[in-house]
Amino acid sequence: MIRQTDLAGTFLLPGTSMTVNRVGYGAMQLAGPEVWGPPRDVDTAIAVLREAVDSGVNHIDTSDYYGPHITNQLIKRALHPYGKDLVIVTKVGARRGEDKSWIPALSPHELTDSVHDNLRNLGLDALDVVNLRVGGFTEPSEGSIEQPLTVLADLKRQGLIRYIGLSNITPRQLAEAQTMTEVVCVQNLYNVANRKDDDFIVDLAAQGIAYVPFFPLGGFSPVQSSALNAAAASLHATPMQIALAWLLQRSPNILLIPGTSSLEHLRENLQSSMLHIASEKIADLDTIATRPTRINVEKQPAPRETLFGIENVHPPKMTCFGTMH
Numbered sequence: 001m002i003r004q005t006d007l008a009g010t011f012l013l014p015g016t017s018m019t020v021n022r023v024g025y026g027a028m029q030l031a032g033p034e035v036w037g038p039p040r041d042v043d044t045a046i047a048v049l050r051e052a053v054d055s056g057v058n059h060i061d062t063s064d065y066y067g068p069h070i071t072n073q074l075i076k077r078a079l080h081p082y083g084k085d086l087v088i089v090t091k092v093g094a095r096r097g098e099d100k101s102w103i104p105a106l107s108p109h110e111l112t113d114s115v116h117d118n119l120r121n122l123g124l125d126a127l128d129v130v131n132l133r134v135g136g137f138t139e140p141s142e143g144s145i146e147q148p149l150t151v152l153a154d155l156k157r158q159g160l161i162r163y164i165g166l167s168n169i170t171p172r173q174l175a176e177a178q179t180m181t182e183v184v185c186v187q188n189l190y191n192v193a194n195r196k197d198d199d200f201i202v203d204l205a206a207q208g209i210a211y212v213p214f215f216p217l218g219g220f221s222p223v224q225s226s227a228l229n230a231a232a233a234s235l236h237a238t239p240m241q242i243a244l245a246w247l248l249q250r251s252p253n254i255l256l257i258p259g260t261s262s263l264e265h266l267r268e269n270l271q272s273s274m275l276h277i278a279s280e281k282i283a284d285l286d287t288i289a290t291r292p293t294r295i296n297v298e299k300q301p302a303p304r305e306t307l308f309g310i311e312n313v314h315p316p317k318m319t320c321f322g323t324m325h
Contacts, residue, residue, distance in 0.1 A: 007056045008248045008273040011255055013184040014208040016163055018087050018128065022248060023273045024059030025052045025266075026214075026259030030074050031067040036100045038070055039261060048266050049078035053086065055270050061187075061212070061257040063091045063133075064117040065102075072121035080123045089185070089212075090118045091167055093133030093148065106134070106148040115155050130161045131187055135168030138189050138215070145173050146180065153181045167214075171200055185210040185255070192246050193223045195289045205253040212255045217243050225288045231281045237272070244272035246285050 007021035030045045032038055039045045052060075062071050072090075079086070092114035095105040105114060118127055132152055135141050145166075155161045165185035166177055177183050186204060190197045190213035201211050217223065217240050228239040235242070247254050258269040277285070 006274050007270070008256075009252070011210055011253065012208075013087075013129070013163065013210055015182050016184060018163075019085075020059035020087050020255065021056055021273075022255050023057065023244075023270060024061060024255060024257045025049075025057045026257035027060055027062040027071040027075060028066045029259040029261045031070040034100050035066050036096070037067065039074075041261075042074070044263065045074050045261060046078045048261060048263055049075060051263060052266060052270070053079060053083065055267075057270070058083070058085045059087050059089065059255060059257070061089050061091075061259075062122075063094075064114060064121055065094050065096050065105075068096045069117065069121050072118060076121065076123045087128045088122060088124075089129040089131060089165065090122070090127055091131035091133045091165075091187075092118070092152070093131075093167070108151045111148060111151045112155065115152075115160055119160065126159055127161050129163045129165050129184060130155075131165040131167040131185070133167040133187075134173070138168075140168050140170045140173070140188070142170055142172065145169070145177060149177055149180055156181065165210075165212075171203065174204075183209060185212055187212045187214055189213065189215050190247075191216050191218055191223060192228070192243050192285055192288050193218065193225070201251050201254065205251050209253065210255050211251065211253050212257055213247060214257070216247055216256055216258055223288070227281075227284045227288055231277060231285060234281065235275055235277070237275055238268060241268055241272040241275060242277065242285070244269060245275040245277055246282070248273065249277055249282060 007023040009022050010019050011022055012019045028035055030039055032040065060075065062075060064072050092111050093106055095103050095110065097103050115127065115130065130152060132148055134145050152161060152164055156164060163184045164181050165187065166174060166183055167187035169186060174183060174186065186209060188197050204211050223243055228242050231242045232239045244256055244258060247256060260266050260269060
């Protein structure tokens with residue numbers, strides 16, 4: 001077990017007393033293949049969770065539709081009773097079909113059931129933060145989110161949710177949400193090769209709102225670039241560590257939740273918080289988004305998208321670096 005002394009500083013979620021280290025942990029990959037069923041090695045999954053927290057991680061991202069139910073049950077088994085500074089962020093807005101598909105679940109009944117599933121399987125009376133997941137498979141879709149957000153705002157008033165976040169949204173949807181409730185974090189697709197949210201991140205930072213990128217390492221298609229390789233060689237690090245360190249230096253409101261089921265990769269991910277990339281290397285890395293990037297997985301058919309989620313989508317094969325939300 002390693003002991004991390006630096007997790008890239010801390011961030012106070014707006015309007016809360018919850019301060020988190022900027023490098024957290026995403027729990028999705030603790031479930032079995034295709035994010036379905038139990039892991040191949042339950043003991044290792046438990047060990048990953050415990051080492052993450054022992055190393056200073058106090059922000060865990062999860063959902064009860066991972067498994068389904070599996071990751072939350074593992075978190076409870078590994079870490080309950082939870083430390084007072086541990087912030088568990090979950091999300092609602094989808095469910096799993098019996099065929100392992102990912103199905104939108106945004107009706108009042110489905111959202112309410114999802115919140116109660118998270119409470120039960122995590123062993124909590126109230127959820128720290130619940131992200132409302134909308135949009136397409138990886139990209140936001142414009143449209144009102146008032147109806148599903150009204151349900152979460154009501155559950156917040158009931159005391160079942162402490163704070164609300166949003167996932168896979170546009171700036172316009174954030175503005176709509178802020179007329180209804182305070183938003184403490186936004187989770188969108190963003191990494192060194194996909195920078196569509198550059199301006200959005202700046203706006204969120206000005207408001208003190210956390211930005212939590214999913215697919216921080218490229219997801220099902222890990223980012224590969226000569227600039228990453230060169231920066232990694234200069235710092236005796238891996239390209240994936242450089243991709244994480246770049247995000248940490250990109251903006252102080254960015255929080256990372258890289259996921260893995262491997263102790264080795266967990267340690268590598270956490271060590272990225274100790275890296276400092278020189279300005280000239282940052283300038284080179286900043287050009288990756290304008291270069292062709294090489295993909296490391298088989299080409300997959302594009303999923304069908306709906307306004308509020310993915311319609312009966314089977315995810316591509318997982319990589320050891322990817323995290324799908």
